[in-house]
Amino acid sequence: MSTVYFTEEGLKKLKDELDHLKRVERPKISKQIAEARDKGDLSENAEYDAAKEAQGMLEMKISKMQDQVSNARVIDESQLDTSKVVILTKVKIQNVANKAVMEYTIVPANEADLKAGKISVETPIAKGLLGKSVGDEVEIQVPSGKMKFKILEISI
Numbered sequence: 001m002s003t004v005y006f007t008e009e010g011l012k013k014l015k016d017e018l019d020h021l022k023r024v025e026r027p028k029i030s031k032q033i034a035e036a037r038d039k040g041d042l043s044e045n046a047e048y049d050a051a052k053e054a055q056g057m058l059e060m061k062i063s064k065m066q067d068q069v070s071n072a073r074v075i076d077e078s079q080l081d082t083s084k085v086v087i088l089t090k091v092k093i094q095n096v097a098n099k100a101v102m103e104y105t106i107v108p109a110n111e112a113d114l115k116a117g118k119i120s121v122e123t124p125i126a127k128g129l130l131g132k133s134v135g136d137e138v139e140i141q142v143p144s145g146k147m148k149f150k151i152l153e154i155s156i
Contacts, residue, residue, distance in 0.1 A: 004068050007088065010111040011072050018065045021058060029055045068110070075108075082154050085129040087121050092153040093129070096137065101152065106130070125149075 006014065029051060036048035075088055085091050085106065092103045104119045106129070112120035119126050128140030129151065137150045 003073050004071050004110065005075055005087065005108040006072050007077070007107070007111060008074055010108065011069070011074055014065060014072075014110075015069060018062065018069065021062050021065070025058055026062070029058055077156060080156055082156060083133060085132050085151065085154055087130075088156070090155045091129055091151060093149040094152055096148040096150055 032051040033048065033055060036045055036051050039045060039047065077088055080086060080088055082089060087106050087108065090103060090105045092101060094101045104117055104125070106121050106126045107113075107118045109120040109122045112118055112123075121127070121130070124142050125140055128138050129149070132138055132151055134151050134154055137148060139146050139148050
């Protein structure tokens with residue numbers, strides 16, 4: 001697996017969720033399997049099959065999260081250069097066509113939250129803004145066509 005970038009907050013959240021899955025969810029599923037096993041014939045026991053399937057899904061999720069934690073790199077916000085749009089910068093842009101102003105924080109894909117104004121570095125808008133400076137006008141191909149934006153402000 002390749003390197004996965006996180007903010008300190010994002011990595012802590014991932015580790016907390018992983019810990020919860022291991023300490024709470026894993027024992028809960030083991031208990032469900034044991035209870036279903038105690039009910040007799042396993043060949044016709046839907047509860048047992050469902051619990052085993054849930055266990056497989058949980059173990060797969062735990063394994064994936066462990067890989068992410070082991071390949072995690074924390075981005076040091078104090079080292080960011082705000083002269084250009086980079087990951088973890090907050091950028092205020094204006095749609096040139098309708099003059100609408102938007103503000104986004106460019107974050108790693110695993111921390112994207114549009115409601116909080118955090119867009120993934122992998123989105124077309126973020127990709128189009130990366131490396132640009134205040135005052136630059138950029139034309140970005142989005143699913144609905146090409147849009148032109150002007151960069152008004154870059155901050156942390």
